[in-house]
Amino acid sequence: MFINFWYPTVRSVDLGTSPQRVRILAHDFVVFRDAAGKAAVLSDTCVHRGGSLSGGQCKEDGTVQCPYHGWRFNRDGHCMRIPSLGIQAKIPPRARVDAYPVEERYGIVFAFLGDLPEAERPPIMPIFEAGDPNWRFTVASFDVPFHYERSIENGLDPAHNEYVHSTHGFKGERESEYRVNELVPTQNNPYGFGFMHTYDVPPRRKSVLRNASAQSAKMQAGSGTYGPNQMWTYIHMTETKAMHQYLFEAPIDERNTRVFLVNYRNIAFFRGGLRAKLNNWLDKKIHERNMFVAGEDIVVVSRLQPKLTPPSTARELLMPADKVIAQYRDKLDEFESKGWRLDMQRIKRDYDRGNVIYAIPSPGRRESKGWVLEATPLVPAADPATVTQLATG
Ligand code: FES
Ligand SMILES: [Fe+2]
Numbered sequence: 001m002f003i004n005f006w007y008p009t010v011r012s013v014d015l016g017t018s019p020q021r022v023r024i025l026a027h028d029f030v031v032f033r034d035a036a037g038k039a040a041v042l043s044d045t046c047v048h049r050g051g052s053l054s055g056g057q058c059k060e061d062g063t064v065q066c067p068y069h070g071w072r073f074n075r076d077g078h079c080m081r082i083p084s085l086g087i088q089a090k091i092p093p094r095a096r097v098d099a100y101p102v103e104e105r106y107g108i109v110f111a112f113l114g115d116l117p118e119a120e121r122p123p124i125m126p127i128f129e130a131g132d133p134n135w136r137f138t139v140a141s142f143d144v145p146f147h148y149e150r151s152i153e154n155g156l157d158p159a160h161n162e163y164v165h166s167t168h169g170f171k172g173e174r175e176s177e178y179r180v181n182e183l184v185p186t187q188n189n190p191y192g193f194g195f196m197h198t199y200d201v202p203p204r205r206k207s208v209l210r211n212a213s214a215q216s217a218k219m220q221a222g223s224g225t226y227g228p229n230q231m232w233t234y235i236h237m238t239e240t241k242a243m244h245q246y247l248f249e250a251p252i253d254e255r256n257t258r259v260f261l262v263n264y265r266n267i268a269f270f271r272g273g274l275r276a277k278l279n280n281w282l283d284k285k286i287h288e289r290n291m292f293v294a295g296e297d298i299v300v301v302s303r304l305q306p307k308l309t310p311p312s313t314a315r316e317l318l319m320p321a322d323k324v325i326a327q328y329r330d331k332l333d334e335f336e337s338k339g340w341r342l343d344m345q346r347i348k349r350d351y352d353r354g355n356v357i358y359a360i361p362s363p364g365r366r367e368s369k370g371w372v373l374e375a376t377p378l379v380p381a382a383d384p385a386t387v388t389q390l391a392t393g
Contacts, residue, residue: 001025001148001251002332002340003360003378004114005227006124008248008260009041011139012107019064021054024113025342026253026351027360027376029100030054031109035062040075041111043098043359047079047372050357053097073097077364094370098362106130106262107139108248114340115361115375122191125226127246129264135244136269138283141260142294145302148229148251149309149332151259154301155231155247156223156328158183158197159321164296167289168201168221168235180321187224187232193327194224196234225328228335241267245290254308254344263290339381346377 002025009022009031019032021044028044030053042064044054051068059065063072063080072081077099079091101112103124110124129135144151154160159180162169180197187194201219220236229249236242246262263286269279309329310316318326335341350356358376365371 001254001342001344002228002335003342003376004112004116004335004338004340005122005229006103006110006112006248007229007250008108008141008258009111009250010109011141011260012039012104012109013139014141015039015109017058019054019056019058021052022250022258023252024111024250024258025360025376026251026344026347027358028052028054029111029113030064031111032058032064034058034075035060038075039102039104039109040064041100041102041109042073042075042077043362043373045097045357045359045373046071046073047095047097048082071095075099077362093368094372096364096371098359098371098373099364100360100362106137106246106248108260108262110248112363113360115363115365117363117366122227125230125232125246125248127244127262127264129244129266133271135264135266136279136283137262137264138287139260139262140287140290141258142291143252144257144259144294144298145255146257146304147254147308148249148257149328150301150304150307151249151257152225152229152231152247153309153325153328154297155233156225156324157322158195158199158221158223158324159319160297160300161199164300165293166202166296167293168199168219183321183323184222186222189226191227192225192231192331193324194222194232195324196220196222223324225331228332237267243267259294261290261294263287336379337382339378341379343377343379350377 007024010020015031015033019030022029022031030042030044032040034040044052046053046066048069048071051066053064053066056065056067059072063074065072070083071079074080077097079095082089082091103110105124106127112121162178183195183197186196198218198220223231223233225231231247233245244264248260250258252258268282359373361375
């Protein structure tokens with residue numbers, strides 16, 4: 001798991017007037033709205049004596065109030081009030097918690113969990129059709145009982161559809177004709193890669209999409225990544241009819257993941273605000289179908305061994321169709337060489353002792369010292385000499 005990327009915290013519609021606790025990267029955060037309704041994300045641990053801020057309340061001055069002794073923290077993480085000192089008291093500068101950059105986009109509250117200054121931050125994955133009235137989108141979130149890297153690898157995997165998904169494969173019933181076609185690289189970005197390929201789908205018999213989608217059995221589809229935890233999948237039924245799915249994943253810990261699925265489609269809805277009820281019904285049908293497909297993946301992926309991706313491909317037998325899996329892992333190695341990987345061995349060992357809590361470092365830590373909580377341990381960045389050596393063979 002890595003710091004210095006944007007992570008989805010909650011869906012915008014689910015964040016009301018109460019603070020919420022979310023667990024990401026094995027750390028707890030409080031998500032709340034300030035007095036202006038703008039979302040804020042802070043480390044959940046109160047620096048007084050460890051209260052959980054998300055168990056408190058949002059106050060009319062835009063702060064979140066700790067439930068234990070009433071300290072109030074604003075969206076920048078600064079403590080604005082310590083009731084035990086009395087009303088006029090001066091607040092000590094160390095009374096602050098980590099505050100993370102927040103952006104609300106695609107119906108999701110995203111937090112940048114890391115300490116990079118703005119100019120150096122890898123961006124939230126772009127959605128090119130966002131805002132286009134010819135496209136309609138839905139946002140769902142659900143939990144899966146496996147590591148997010150396993151989840152992303154499964155989403156990329158072009159060879160599993162034929163066997164896992166009854167809607168986009170033949171369940172292994174046409175072995176003589178089946179093979180994975182060439183994966184054509186597309187949509188590169190500094191934090192990931194992408195590919196498209198042609199594949200055969202069974203005709204849709206009982207689907208609300210039947211009339212909207214192509215009758216042809218050949219479809220274009222592809223996937224790609226953007227950072228360790230964001231990926232896209234394009235399904236092009238014809239040259240003009242398409243479904244674009246975007247996964248923004250929040251690793252809860254090394255065994256569980258919260259998936260946010262943003263589904264864009266230019267089919268199966270009425271444009272121009274017409275027939276809103278019918279559009280909502282179609283949204284529901286699309287959501288049900290997506291959850292059915294996700295359910296097929298969950299059955300298989302939750303039983304993979306080992307639970308985490310193996311550190312070396314020597315313990316797996318990769319084929320050409322697995323090239324994209326190897327490419328994804330290469331990207332993770334790059335992020336690790338920058339010093340962004342959490343040192344989970346140390347974190348787990350220390351948390352087992354039960355007397356320490358870490359905070360994911362926020363950008364504020366680059367500007368001031370004297371933080372009460374220690375920053376979470378990271379795997380040290382690669383020595384630049386080693387990286388050059390690797391690159392030159
Ligand atoms: S622990 Fe939060 S106010 Fe005391
Ligand atoms: Fe799948």
